[in-house]
Amino acid sequence: MNLDLTEIQSMLLHSARDFLARECPPRVVREARASVNGYAEELWRSLAGLGWPGLAIEERYGGSGLGIFDLLLLAEECGRVLLPAPLISSALLCAPAIQAAGTETQRERWLPALAAGRAVAAFALTEPSARFDSAGVQARAVREGDGYVLEGVKLFVRDGTIADLLVVVLRTGLAENAITLFLIDATLPGVTRLPLPTIGADRQAEVRLEGVRVPADAVLGPLHGGWPIVEDVLACGTLAECMELAGVARVALERTVDYAKERVQFGRPIGSFQAIQHLCADMAVAADGIRYTTLLAASRCCAGLPAAREIAQAKAYASDAAAKVVRDAHQIHAGIAFIKDHDLHLYFNRAKAGELQYGIAEHHREQIAAALLD
């Protein structure tokens, strides 16, 4: 048992907290939302300067040579400030998959650019079927001559509109798991990206593939054998989402406690009333619970142990707990936070988006039940 951060992790998180507190106040978040691209470009360049996009990329490709776990720790800091930047998409969902499954050519072509933040990558799995399993993948890649022709629609693709590189999950055969990953330059003819306006302002996109021609070397990993890679990406993505929710819940709690100490009614701060105190206490348990259950699952996953059930348990808990925290935060703030000028709703929206991302709690509970009972 060792729940301490390493010295590197400690330094990384301390500097991250300071940096983001300065460089990513709510004003930056709101401006990003309102902007054409939906993300904070200058901030992203700064993050690139800090080496965050390449955190889990090996040093020989220009990365920092740290690991997924370190990125997950960073994800909580990103959640705290509602980071409007494609860090998770590029650094966590896509780069490690390319590093693990890519050919040397593919690695050399993409990893240095991703590490430097010069290129942004997005992971395109989900479709209008809104599922996270292989049966939900109907978009296909058909062999033609020396290459493939891609056809289909991807939906809910995080950072799809700003990505330079799309890691696309496509069906290449009739068997349920005949799935292949493709590395697609987002500017190729036939690729159309349309913004999908969502509650979390998380730059989701509709990605249309209409007769997109790609060479054979666009295939990432084994032909028809892409699903295990997708599962790894989903595992990391789910954990990152939970860690972001931990940060979101934590700040919602902090703001609420501050408010409860300030707001006076009946001649005393409302935070001195037990009804308010007890809601806050439950929020504190939830915030700690989200963080620690996710870290438990993450440490297992990153140690290479089977962790599917633990990850599902973390997401099931985090989904519901974060939703309750932001709900209770709004309850305590009441009218003042129902006005758009107040920042709390940004956290509410983010938590709600998180409830859905990678599957709602009920979906994960069904996975857990299957593991327990079937």
Place this chain on the structure above:
Amino acid sequence: MDFTFSEAEETFRHEVHAFLEQEWPLEWRGGHGAGPAYTDDVPARELVLRRKMGERGWVALNLPIEYGGGGRTIMERLIFADEMSAFGAPYSNTATGYVAPSLIRFGTEDQKRRFLPGIASGEIDFALGYTEPNAGSDLASIQTRAVRDGDDFVISGQKVYTTMAHKARYCWLLARTDPEVPKHRGISLFIVDFQSPGVTVRPLWTIDDGRTNEVFFDSVRVPRTNLLGELNRGWYYVSTALDFERFNGFPLGGTRHLFETLVAFARDAVIGGRRLKDEPWLRSGLADIAARLQAVTALQYRAAWMAEKGEVPNAEASMLKLFASELLQSIANLGFRMLGLYGGVQEDSPWAQLMGRLERGVRGSLLGTFAGGSNEIQRNIIAGRGLGLPRD
């Protein structure tokens, strides 16, 4: 970051597990929802177990070896409590968790000599004499009075819910020694022999077929050498004592074992032609429990890790107790409903399922959310000490 136990720690767990398999038979265990109903032979068999544990140095795991303790680590103590809890074996940490560390910290050499060896060997046990009819959450309001008379204190008053009183030799008694000062400042801690003249222990029968007690002190003479530390410093000693075992406030073994029992049952059971495991509400209910169990386990490890580093988990321990007690209630209730009509069948019937213990368990599940520091108080602690919210 690593949330697992070491090989040596797992070996220790196996040792404890094997010991309890051997020494604590199924009929006495509590993993199916509750232990058996109280019978008069309970104290005797608990003493037998405690002596055997004492031989292995497993009673006072937390105490340094030079005091007869096991000198075990925080993680080993956590593991031990976990296994005891899983077996529903008697794990009262009054003597080892409150009395002994207090004696080491604040006791005289004479007191250490008189009590520590017996505590460590399992020969003697202590009951917690705190709560009174008018002093539960508001413990500082206790009225049991101790008046100095020569070389003794004369103690009169009443304690209630003194669960160990019929099983323990001594009472760790909180009494008022100065009624003139603010209530927290006029309390002292004493060691009182239950066999002293003037002590009457009367059973109180609980709704889950168990036993607790009320204890009457009628001018009981207690030698002044049984006063802990300084007069009127009792509140400080009580508060300090609470810190010694905070991380172990609600061992999860029993909770986890009950959950696993329900899962095993659900996997195979067919009731009225329906496979239980196909029921959506049960699948969802068990999965929700599994998710909460992981979260509370992670919080428990967090509290233990703090203790391992010499920190005192305050709000963190309150969170643990709060979460764990509510979770156990949820599990007991889900299991009860899972069995449908069978859930209400008591253990003596041949129709009873899972030893009929869930029926008792659901009655007993009321206890955890108010005992050991009521959950409302725990929430106050989290809000006040954890979040810095102002006092009511």
